[in-house]
Amino acid sequence: MKKLKDFQFGYADAEKEFTRIPEIFDESFYDYRQIAQKLIEKDSFLLVGRKGVGKSAVNARIRYLSTTKNNLNAFPLQLNDFEYTTFGKTSVDRNVIGTQKYKDSWDFFMLVTIIKFLYNNVKITESVELNKIIEVLEQLGFKIKNNLKYKQTVTRLSKIKVGAASAAIELAFENLKTEKPDTFQEIMSLLNEEMYDAIETTYTPTKEIIIMIDGVDDILRLRKNQLDILSSLIRSVDYLNDKFFKDGIKIKITVCIREDILIKITDPDLNKIKRDGSLTIDWSQDTDGLKKVVALRFKFSGINSEDSESYWYEIFPKEMQNKDSWEHVLEYTLYKPRDVLQFLKSCQELYPENAKLSFKQVSDALKAYSKDYFIEEMKNEVTGFVSEQLIILLPVIFQRLGSNQFSYSEFRRNFDEQSTTKIKNSEEVKLLLALLFESGYVGQLIKNKSKYGRETTSVIFKYRNPGSQVDFNQTFIIHKGIQKGLGIKLN
Structure with a gap:
């Protein structure tokens, strides 16, 4: 079996990929x-x-x-x-x-x-x-x-x-x-x-x-x-x-x-x-397409075409936490090709000599992916929309919340407490939270009542439900990809 170091997963930057390995945009492009x-x-x-x-x-x-x-x-x-x-x-x-x-x-x-x-x-x-x-x-x-x-x-x-x-x-x-x-x-x-x-x-x-x-x-x-x-x-x-x-x-x-x-x-x-x-x-309706992106990178690295579709399970456990390992890893992404490929790069960097990974090794790779890539992507995505001061504080604020669930008032209060200079514009903090929701780094817990009067809770993330709108009166939840790297406790 191939070792992880033998695979070519490409680069985060498509321009660099085109310059260094242009042939990846031939048959390996989905x-x-x-x-x-x-x-x-x-x-x-x-x-x-x-x-x-x-x-x-x-x-x-x-x-x-x-x-x-x-x-x-x-x-x-x-x-x-x-x-x-x-x-x-x-x-x-x-x-x-x-x-x-x-x-x-x-x-x-x-x-x-x-x-x-x-x-x-x-x-x-x-x-x-x-x-x-x-x-x-x-x-x-x-x-x-x-x-x-x-x-x-x-x-x-x-x-x-x-x-x-x-x-x-x-x-x-x-x-x-x-x-x-x-x-x-x-x-x-x-x-x-x-x-x-x-x-x-x-x-x-x-x-x-x-x-x-x-x-x-x-x-x-x-x-x-x-x-x-x-x-x-x-x-x-x-x-x-x-x-x-x-x-x-x-x-x-x-x-x-x-x-x-x-x-x-x-x-x-x-x-x-x-x-x-x-x-x-918009990959939210085409997660099978994301799997094909990965399969094409396996094929580009020398895996037979007929084996490339299922080769994921040659590297990763079949199941993790009672679900398919592919679905498990997707929960730490925003359903983007770059996210999935950067997770594979994290696996490759941590375990280059391995052909297969254990449960713990996958968990460690997800943590490295979160810290080195996913959290930085979050900060990059909101850059230019709000002040740099808020962006720098954001990971600290998430850690200070003490839970993966929070309200807008808690979010706002933590910014006030952590900032060395009082944040005068509360609307900017509100805008930041809205941007995080729109880009998928936070979701919402929506409580509903069934026709039998029982209360149910739905977890809504914009990248999975493109039509959803932010409601500042609801409880917010931090994306798993952020939780993993910051060590945030689950409720």
């Missing part, structure tokens, strides 16, 4: 409800899901397919370190709100990115129309040739907004044989039109191009104009995709976005876009 194929072939462009459900893995799968298909070219656009604060200066008008506030600036950014890609990656270097607009953009200070970085684009765009490039603008529009526009919005509108026309004239597709935007989580660090910038991005991508489709240009832009971030946008203009253009990854 395409949840054919989402990768739908993003390539259908109209949907928004890939939505909680943190860790596999959005970036879908992008990596599409990138892998582009290396094997002659009719597909996939280009990742990672916005992990995007200059949102600088970009926030490029609104068309301070009085405009919602999806229009930054739409022209996002249109500009995306069209410049496409032109860079066509020139530098697709190697369309002889087109008169493309070279003409590239010359204009470079006169304006935008570096196009041999430059795929976007930071300089954002910085230069903000300088044009504040009027720091008036001479360059005048020269550029002379070359376009057009009068210099009076406003930033007019400048953007004219340049966007010229860039789009150059792309339409130049790109005679032999391949479909997909530009995949990921890493928008960093927008959570921005306190001002956060939702306007994000809603404008979605509006811009939807607008450009519709325009490309209408004009027969085989270019598509996709956006990966966390469900908890998208929910914050309440702009009614986006409701139809979300309805028509989004695909959601």
